[in-house]
Amino acid sequence: MGVRITGIGIVSAIGLSVEENLLALKESRSGIGPLTVLDVGRDLLAGQVKLCDEELGRELNIGPAGISRTSLLGLKAAREAWGSSMHSKSIRTGIISSTSVGGMDRSEVFYKEYLSQKHPDYAVLKTHDSGSTTERIAAELGISGYIDTLSTACSSGANAIMLGTRLLLQNKLDRVLVGGSDALTKFTIDGFRSLMIYDDEWCRPFDESRSGLNLGEGAAFLLLENEKSVQLSGNATLGYVSGWANAADAYHQTASSPEGTGATMAIRNAIAKSEISPDRISYVNAHGTGTKNNDLSESVALKNVFGDKIPAFSSTKAFTGHTLAAAGAIEAVFSVLSIQHNLIYPNLNYKNAIAETGLEPVTSLQTENSVHAVLSNSFGFGGNNSSLVFTDQI
Amino acid sequence: MFYISASSTISHQPAFQNAGFSGVIEPLLADSVLITPDYKGYIDAGLLRRMSKILRMSVACSKDCLNQAGIDQPDAIVVGTGLGCLQDTEKFLTNSITIEGLLPPTSFIQSTHNTMAGQISLSIGNHGYNMTHTQNTLSFENALQDAMLLLMEGQQHVLVGAADEYIEFLTQVSENLAAFDGQYLTSGASFFVISNQKTDTSAAAIKDCRSVGLVDDTEAEIISFLAENELNAADIDLILYAGYSKSNFEIFLKLGIDKSKCVDYLAYSGLYPSASAFALHIAADRIQHDKSVGNILIYNALVPHHLGLTLVQPVEA
Structure with a gap:
């Protein structure tokens, strides 16, 4: 069981297209x-889109007024994944995006002016709500019908x-663009700093000396199609989403359990869904944020599942920064590229194993x-743990 | 069929633990307030102190639902919210702009949209599927469709609901954008347990639910939705609708649905993005307590370019 991936698109700190991202990963x-x-x-390190x-x-032939950076980044990646796909009345098309901040990049500028009573432009707030970022992307691509936005922090x-895959398998849609987008904001940077998990140095996932994350921004989308849609589009299959699971850790609002309870369940259930045995997993693209808590909890979960x-595993957060809601989609594109090109990426900035x-x-x-x-892991606030399995065949 | 085994609402109406409320409630007046239960009966005192309005409403409704349905753990928790945790978002945003140096993290932690679903899972120790949908006025319909997918996939009981909270800033936004004239901005949370089998507590059944974003032809969407459910417009006993435009009535008229069968649910819930969840509670309560009502269609065109359709039927049907 699984669904075809027939398009990928990405914009991140390491590149403005799939090709540029692949090159940076190889280098x-x-x-x-x-x-x-x-x-x-203050001076900080972050993964900015250039x-x-x-x-x-x-570049998108769209005025920067009245649109959030989250939508602009999302649209850039969505257009690449959409490619030259055509609309057809017989193909039910949907879009599921995800974001943690929505249009906060503009709202926080508005709100600063509002607080200093500078007659801000209230129309800016029309791009604030997370759903509006997806609606804008849908409108630009001519998609109507099933439009959805998920917001489960870093696993979004x-x-x-996962949701797009389920909708296709239950024959609710024939084709769906799935992904996520988040722009850097002062709100999120201050937020992670308030939690004292923003590292002033380069983030060092899975290293004993790790002390936090570097935030990043970006977007990625995948085009998923069923048999009927592929027959019409003629799109080549790049790989398959063949396993998925979400589980709640139910331990703490932000921290992961030391036993890796939710993470273990997500990984185990996703692999079970894919119907392959754990020893067939060639590579794990870990969540690996570089925080003390996540990397330990995730390591314990990996040991629980794989003994x-x-x-082979690595975190690619030291390439892109932690892109929050976009991270799961960006790392899904990296996973597809890993399968297509037989690549296993290095975990940058690593020196010593966690004791x-x-x-x-x-x-x-x-x-x-x-x-x-x-296997690709994404774990978020609220104990929201998700794992996906991508394969070259089903 | 998806059976509604429990329903719970905290809103400006006396709906909480008040079965049969749909027969007695009146349209809201300008001075209505949020009617809250004694939260201490539902939420640990230590947690309660830190919780914003939307979190309190969501966790209390969820616990009430599980009590009603007589289950300890749902198989999944799915929440819809249009604007998320506004109170904590505004608080952290203000701190971020006005305070130099390290900020208290609580309002940041509680600002993320999935705080409701996360807090519900934490408060009952639930390890199942945990999801949060945020799609403006269609957030609840999207959450409900996810819950229905889960039941189709073999889950038995799913806790699904929606919540949005009012903050004073919204009044300024609505005045400055000259939007929502004559509507009362309110808070509300409605949660449900929906099940794949009929149970002792089943009040009504959800036959189908659909959301159509950037809708092109509303009338055609309604006709095809009804046709797919083997119904004609004449079979609809009650339409619970939201939306200001006259075109809604033109559409009802064209479909041959009498005005007397159409009730504006926003007049009862007040305005918040996920108010269609309250409409589902009205529908379930009405069907359970008024045997003359068969098919209820919830028609959510609160924002005219987004359409939500939910078909509710008696359990026997």
């Missing part, structure tokens, strides 16, 4: 650097892929082994 080149697009009162709103607007993007036969678990991630690009199945 082990991080996109994280000094934060320049926002004034947060285009400002005006440049994005020009993975959940959008002492843990597959409690001793797990060692992949530290340099691996190209010699064929990759058939990739």
Whole structure:
């Protein structure tokens, strides 16, 4: 059981297209650097997309007024994934995006002016709600009908892929664009700093010395199609979504349980759904944010599921920064590329194993082994844990 | 068929633990207030202190639902919200703009849209599927469709609901955008247990639910929705509708549905993005307590370019 992936699109700190992202991954080149697009009162490192709103607007042939950066980034990735797909009355098409901040990038500028009584433009707030970011992308692509936005913090993007897969399998839709988008905002940067999990240095996922994350921004979308839709579109299959699961950790509003309860359930159930045995997983693209808590909890979960036969694993957060709701979608695109090109990506900035678990991630690009199945993890606030399995066949 | 095994609402109407409320409630007046139960009966005192309005409403309704349905753990928790946790979002945003240095994290933690679903899972120790949909006025319909998919996939009981909270800032927004004239902005939460089998507590059944974003031809959508459910417009006993435009009545008229069968649910709920969840509670309560009512259609065109359709029927049907 599973569904075809026939299109991918991505914009992140390491590139403005699938091709650019792939090149940076192959060259082990991080996109994280000094934060320049926002004034947060101190020097910080972040994964910025290297285009400002005006440049994005020009490239998309769309005015930067009346549209949030979250929508602009989302539209850029969605158009690449959509490709030259055509609309047809006989193909039921939907879109499921995800975002944690919606149009907050504009709202926070509005609200600052509002607080200082500078007669702000209230119309800006029409782009605030998360759903409006997806509606805008849908409108630009000519998609109407099933339009949805999921917002489950850092697991949102993975959940959008999961929901799209389920809707196709239950024959509610023939074709669906699934993904996520989040722009960098002062709101989220201050938020993660208030939790004292924003690292002033480069984030170091799965390293003993890790002390937090670097935020990033970006978007990614995947086009999923059923048999009927593919017959009409003629699109080639890039891979399959063949396993999925979401489970609640029910431990703490932000922290993950030390036993990795929810993560273990999500990984185990996703692999069970894919009907492949755990030893067939070629690579794990971990959530690996670089926080003390996540990486330990995720390591414990990996040990719970795989025992002492843990597959090659790495976190790509040190390339892109943590892109919140977009992360699950961005890493899904990386997973598809891993299968297509037989690549296992390095976990940048790693030196020493976490003392409690001793797990060692992949530290340099691996190209010699064929990759058939990739597990991708996305864990979020509220104990929201999701895992997906991507395969080269079903 | 998807059976409604429990329903619970906290709103400006006396609906909480008040079966039969749909027969006695009146349209809201300008001075109506949120009617809240004693939350201490539902939420641990330590947690309660830190919880915003939307969290209190959501957790209390959820616990009430589980009590009514007589189940300890639902198989999944699915929540819809149009604007999410506004109180905490506004609080953290204000702090972020006005305070230099390290900020208290609580309002950031509680600002994310999935705080309701997360807090519900935490408060009952639930490890099942946990999802949050946010699609403006169609947030509840999208959550409900996800819950229906889960039942089709073999789950037995799903806790599904929607919540939105009013903050004073919304009044300024509505005045400055000259939107929502004559509507009372309110808060509300409605939660349900829906089940794949009829149970002792089943009040009504959901036959179908659909959301159509950026809708092109509303009338055609209604006709095809009814046709797919083997119904004609004449079979509808009651339409619970939301939407200001006269075109709604033109559509009802064209379909041959008498005005006397059409009730504006926003007059009862007040205005918030996920108010169609309250309409579902009205529908379930009405069907359970008025045997003359067969098919109820919830017609959500609160924002004219988005259409939500939900068909509710008696359990026997």
